[in-house]
Amino acid sequence: MANLIPVAKTVGVNRLVPTISIPYPLGDPATSKEEQFKLRYHRVGVALDAITTDIKEPQLFKVKI
Amino acid sequence: MKGILYLNQFFGQIGGEELADFKPEIREGLVGPAMALQQELGDEVQITHTIICGDNFIGSNTEEAVETIISMLKGKEMDVFFAGPAFRAGRYGAACGHICKAVKKEFDVPVLTSMNDENPGVEMFKKEMYIFKGGASAAAMKKDIKAMSKFALKLLKGEKLLPAAEEGYFGRGMRDQIWLDPPVTAADRVIDMLLKKINGEPFDTELPIPKSDRVAIAPSITPEDLSHMEVALITSGGIVPVGNPDRIQSASATKWGKYDISQTDDLVKGEYMTIHAGFDPAAANNDSDVIVPLDAMRRYQKEGKIGGVYKYFFSTVGTGTTQAEAARMGKEIARELKKDGIRAAILTST
Numbered sequence: 001m002a003n004l005i006p007v008a009k010t011v012g013v014n015r016l017v018p019t020i021s022i023p024y025p026l027g028d029p030a031t032s033k034e035e036q037f038k039l040r041y042h043r044v045g046v047a048l049d050a051i052t053t054d055i056k057e058p059q060l061f062k063v064k065i
Numbered sequence: 066m067k068g069i070l071y072l073n074q075f076f077g078q079i080g081g082e083e084l085a086d087f088k089p090e091i092r093e094g095l096v097g098p099a100m101a102l103q104q105e106l107g108d109e110v111q112i113t114h115t116i117i118c119g120d121n122f123i124g125s126n127t128e129e130a131v132e133t134i135i136s137m138l139k140g141k142e143m144d145v146f147f148a149g150p151a152f153r154a155g156r157y158g159a160a161c162g163h164i165c166k167a168v169k170k171e172f173d174v175p176v177l178t179s180m181n182d183e184n185p186g187v188e189m190f191k192k193e194m195y196i197f198k199g200g201a202s203a204a205a206m207k208k209d210i211k212a213m214s215k216f217a218l219k220l221l222k223g224e225k226l227l228p229a230a231e232e233g234y235f236g237r238g239m240r241d242q243i244w245l246d247p248p249v250t251a252a253d254r255v256i257d258m259l260l261k262k263i264n265g266e267p268f269d270t271e272l273p274i275p276k277s278d279r280v281a282i283a284p285s286i287t288p289e290d291l292s293h294m295e296v297a298l299i300t301s302g303g304i305v306p307v308g309n310p311d312r313i314q315s316a317s318a319t320k321w322g323k324y325d326i327s328q329t330d331d332l333v334k335g336e337y338m339t340i341h342a343g344f345d346p347a348a349a350n351n352d353s354d355v356i357v358p359l360d361a362m363r364r365y366q367k368e369g370k371i372g373g374v375y376k377y378f379f380s381t382v383g384t385g386t387t388q389a390e391a392a393r394m395g396k397e398i399a400r401e402l403k404k405d406g407i408r409a410a411i412l413t414s415t
Contacts, residue, residue: 001411040361055285
């Protein structure tokens with residue numbers, strides 16, 4: 001899970017899930033605790049689904065929030 | 066001709082680790098290894114100045130150190146610039162690389178340094194400058210200085226230069242068209258190679274393919290398996306228990322830590338923090354789950370999507386960390402996980 005996706009790709013990460021920033025990848029402190037958790041829960045879920053997904057080449061997994 | 070040498074605080078005779086915060090200084094004449102360098106260069110090149118800077122100072126204030134040193138060099142006569150030898154000293158190697166790169170850019174003179182192949186500075190800078198293959202410690206000083214100065218003289222006199230491997234520096238990935246002496250056509254050379262290969266004899270390819278460090282794509286795990294499995298959390302975002310018990314460096318890390326979260330559901334403020342020096346730590350110090358998403362993982366555990374969360378999370382700092390160091394730490398962490406039968410991990414980077 002990374003914010004700098006191009007860097008993560010360059011160093012060879014195979015399953016990539018985008019995060020929202022460098023200092024707070026999984027929860028914007030300008031939003032409420034509930035919203036932060038919702039975003040984090042969603043994106044971690046995408047990462048867990050990525051683990052169960054067969055891929056042939058490095059893949060960026062899409063997030064909804 | 067004139068040359069200038071860069072040294073760290075130790076070889077610049079300022080002091081050891083306790084003086085590694087020493088700010089850049091320029092001295093007229095020869096300090097420490099500059100004398101040996103002068104001896105090797107003889108009358109052809111005069112080393113006029115020695116620059117000295119603490120490894121920690123340049124490590125944590127790279128831009129400031131480089132700017133200061135560049136301004137010190139302005140107006141000085143200089144035909145060649147040397148740094149080190151840095152042997153296996155990582156911070157010193159990186160410092161030599163940073164300075165050589167900046168000097169090359171600003172003054173466009175040849176820059177030369179020397180490092181051991183284990184020095185992370187080699188990977189970082191070998192494409193951009195001549196880094197001679199040096200010894201592991203200062204015991205190799207004389208030999209390493211000799212290699213650098215011999216090549217510098219060839220370079221300055223415009224003599225014919227041989228390929229990197231023959232001159233003794235790390236290959237820079239540059240190609241050059243040369244005439245073979247005696248001339249042997251490509252067709253003859255390739256047949257020679259083929260015959261050697263068939264006969265099981267050693268041969269050298271003329272087109273070395275750089276080793277690719279790609280990690281193969283891991284096969285997927287079925288959702289069913291995942292629901293019975295522990296998943297590990299890893300981060301390069303510097304999350305540690307408050308107090309940083311393993312003293313992981315805030316930049317250019319060479320250490321990682323593992324921290325027991327078997328009884329923890331949430332990385333709360335006051336117990337966990339980040340020591341990463343590459344971003345504003347406010348958000349992560351306030352709630353470290355924004356980097357190590359333990360609370361969300363616990364929710365998935367409760368819901369049965371995963372069997373659990375591995376009892377330790379792993380942490381290091383990604384800023385300034387070389388790929389070689391990162392790869393080593395990654396391998397060490399992977400070994401720990403495999404030992405405990407862990408097959409899946411989420412790594413959050415910052």
